[in-house]
Amino acid sequence: MATASIVPVPASHLDAARDAEPATTAANAAMAARLPFDDVADFETAKRGLIAEIPEGIVRTATGTVLWNLGEYAFIDGELAPSTVNPSLWRMARLNMANGLFKVTDRLYQLRGFDLANMTVIEGDTGLILIDPLTTADIARAALAHYFAHRPKKPVVAVIYTHSHIDHYGGVRGVIDEADVKAGRAAVIAPNGFMEAASGENVLAGLPMARRAQFQFGYLLPRGAKGQVDAGLGKGAARGTPGLIAPTQLIVAPVEEHTIDGVRIVFQLAPETEAPAEMHMFYPDFSVLNMAENACPLLHNFIPLRGAVARDPRVWSKYIDDAIAMYGPKTDVLIGQHHWPTWGREAIVDYLEAQRDLYKHIHDQTLRYMNKGWRPAEIAEAIELPKGLDARWSVRGYYGTVSHNVKAVYQRYLSWYDGNPCNLHPLPPAPAAKKFVEYMGGAAAVISRARADFAKGEYRWVAQVMKEVVYADSTNKEARALCADALEQMGYQAESATWRNAFLYGAQELRHGVFQMPARALMSADTLAGLATDAFFDMVGTRLDPAKAAGLSMVLNWHFTDRAEKLALTLKHCTLTYRMGEWSKAAAASITMSRATLDAIVLGKTTGQEAMASGALGIEGDPTRFAALFGMLDRPGSMMFDILTA
Numbered sequence: 001m002a003t004a005s006i007v008p009v010p011a012s013h014l015d016a017a018r019d020a021e022p023a024t025t026a027a028n029a030a031m032a033a034r035l036p037f038d039d040v041a042d043f044e045t046a047k048r049g050l051i052a053e054i055p056e057g058i059v060r061t062a063t064g065t066v067l068w069n070l071g072e073y074a075f076i077d078g079e080l081a082p083s084t085v086n087p088s089l090w091r092m093a094r095l096n097m098a099n100g101l102f103k104v105t106d107r108l109y110q111l112r113g114f115d116l117a118n119m120t121v122i123e124g125d126t127g128l129i130l131i132d133p134l135t136t137a138d139i140a141r142a143a144l145a146h147y148f149a150h151r152p153k154k155p156v157v158a159v160i161y162t163h164s165h166i167d168h169y170g171g172v173r174g175v176i177d178e179a180d181v182k183a184g185r186a187a188v189i190a191p192n193g194f195m196e197a198a199s200g201e202n203v204l205a206g207l208p209m210a211r212r213a214q215f216q217f218g219y220l221l222p223r224g225a226k227g228q229v230d231a232g233l234g235k236g237a238a239r240g241t242p243g244l245i246a247p248t249q250l251i252v253a254p255v256e257e258h259t260i261d262g263v264r265i266v267f268q269l270a271p272e273t274e275a276p277a278e279m280h281m282f283y284p285d286f287s288v289l290n291m292a293e294n295a296c297p298l299l300h301n302f303i304p305l306r307g308a309v310a311r312d313p314r315v316w317s318k319y320i321d322d323a324i325a326m327y328g329p330k331t332d333v334l335i336g337q338h339h340w341p342t343w344g345r346e347a348i349v350d351y352l353e354a355q356r357d358l359y360k361h362i363h364d365q366t367l368r369y370m371n372k373g374w375r376p377a378e379i380a381e382a383i384e385l386p387k388g389l390d391a392r393w394s395v396r397g398y399y400g401t402v403s404h405n406v407k408a409v410y411q412r413y414l415s416w417y418d419g420n421p422c423n424l425h426p427l428p429p430a431p432a433a434k435k436f437v438e439y440m441g442g443a444a445a446v447i448s449r450a451r452a453d454f455a456k457g458e459y460r461w462v463a464q465v466m467k468e469v470v471y472a473d474s475t476n477k478e479a480r481a482l483c484a485d486a487l488e489q490m491g492y493q494a495e496s497a498t499w500r501n502a503f504l505y506g507a508q509e510l511r512h513g514v515f516q517m518p519a520r521a522l523m524s525a526d527t528l529a530g531l532a533t534d535a536f537f538d539m540v541g542t543r544l545d546p547a548k549a550a551g552l553s554m555v556l557n558w559h560f561t562d563r564a565e566k567l568a569l570t571l572k573h574c575t576l577t578y579r580m581g582e583w584s585k586a587a588a589a590s591i592t593m594s595r596a597t598l599d600a601i602v603l604g605k606t607t608g609q610e611a612m613a614s615g616a617l618g619i620e621g622d623p624t625r626f627a628a629l630f631g632m633l634d635r636p637g638s639m640m641f642d643i644l645t646a
């Protein structure tokens with residue numbers, strides 16, 4: 001395999017990586033002894049039905065840029081994990097190398113290993129039904145081309161988004177033409193609330209989420225036994241700009257059956273589970289159940305490390321149980337939009353019951369301890385999966401962990417605040433750290449003690465205390481190095497790919513500094529176009545700089561001609577609010593244009609002046625108010641803000 005790197009940081013960063021310390025080697029050996037490594041059934045299942053792997057393991061753009069390269073993972077080749085990788089994670093890292101076009105059953109195929117998620121292909125009577133077109137158009141196009149290299153070429157008649165996460169819809173433009181959608185030649189089907197959810201999570205808090213996702217997925221870590229080995233759900237997410245075509249049909253009833261191109265599909269809505277808008281599907285003609293992302297062969301996240309609104313594991317478990325009850329007795333193959341299928345009715349029900357109980361157990365036990373007055377970190381330390389459940393590969397914490405999922409349950413019910421008023425108004429990190437280090441006798445004394453603890457293998461504590469020294473003085477090279485060393489050993493020991501990535505990427509930033517990425521666009525044109533107008537003005541409100549709006553009040557009327565929408569936007573108390581559906585008599589100006597024109601101005605494709613000159617933008621009243629509003633807004637900043645230093 002060719003080895004063109006798709007990671008923008010130099011592979012030489014791995015030179016600074018240290019070996020596994022004895023305590024890490026011992027911890028990983030203990031894990032190897034504890035888990036049922038003689039159960040290798042998943043390795044056969046992950047390859048079952050393989051028709052053809054991705055040629056060379058590489059996906060390129062039309063101009064030859066490498067977008068995806070499994071060759072970078074060629075080091076993942078033996079059964080035995082290196083001492084720098086948790087053996088259980090190593091197992092998943094090997095399984096996630098299975099890639100290519102797979103036949104699941106007659107008329108149902110999956111493209112796996114092109115991206116984080118799978119694209120499922122159902123062969124209808126006249127064309128194809130595609131489920132979840134991956135993250136970017138280039139990747140989705142390449143995956144579909146791989147399918148066509150081995151199966152008859154047919155038009156795509158429908159795309160189904162199982163849920164509102166970008167690895168499940170962002171590549172839609174690579175597999176269908178919007179003109180075909182508009183002309184009714186291709187349907188786009190999604191669960192109720194899809195558009196609101198897709199913009200909700202990714203727009204208002206998109207920038208810090210993207211920054212934190214670098215830690216979760218380890219995008220900027222070199223691949224290697226001392227670097228990124230996996231992302232839990234797959235090897236990683238494809239690069240490029242995601243797109244979006246809005247659904248033409250929403251599934252709104254709890255259960256709906258439709259026949260699409262001759263194929264019966266029973267949709268089961270499962271909102272507020274792994275995503276705010278998500279649905280399962282049962283295909284009675286094939287006896288196949290598709291659980292979307294609600295029953296992957298791992299412990300998923302109640303809140304991912306990138307950050308999200310806390311999910312509800314109670315209803316998540318309930319929807320899995322509903323699926324067992326409704327479809328379990330009729331299902332021969334279980335598929336998901338990540339990983340490999342499960343075959344056999346008994347095995348499927350057994351697998352789903354384990355998933356159901358996994359989420360419910362963590363939820364219930366966290367609440368049991370909360371009701372005894374335990375604090376989040378104490379509960380996280382106390383809860384273990386019950387014997388019998390914890391030895392199943394399909395519930396291991398490759399993506400989520402029991403530890404951070406417990407904290408998510410606590411947050412969902414009782415918030416970030418643990419109830420101790422000493423934690424209600426503490427000093428912020430940097431001034432607190434300066435005091436800590438001063439009280440502890442200065443940085444040199446703290447480092448010296450932490451070195452002794454490092455030698456004893458107490459990496460969690462070393463990272464915890466070195467964090468204070470680094471926050472107190474980010475130029476302290478010794479503290480940064482020791483903190484990095486501790487995080488690194490924690491990464492080597494982590495079973496969760498996301499924890500490993502976060503620890504190792506933290507170490508990399510402490511050693512090499514924050515990698516500077518080119519400024520990020522506010523959002524893609526598709527995301528902006530997909531944003532409802534109220535959601536658009538919600539976003540505008542989050543960019544208002546109070547210093548620039550100080551003392552100002554005004555009302556602006558808006559009329560978006562292409563969407564037949566009117567609203568009145570009020571600036572008062574350095575805060576923007578709006579009323580949809582009405583104009584105010586008190587407005588300083590009334591602005592008429594299309595949303596498309598507004599979007600073009602926001603994206604910098606045109607300016608307000610140009611739009612006025614061309615007649616695309618009309619302003620009645622005070623014409624300076626429109627520019628004044630834009631002048632009060634923050635420009636989006638660089639997402640590469642400091643995390644490990646104050």
Ligand SMILES: [Zn+2]
Pocket residue numbers: 116117165167168233293338
């Ligand atoms: Zn996904």
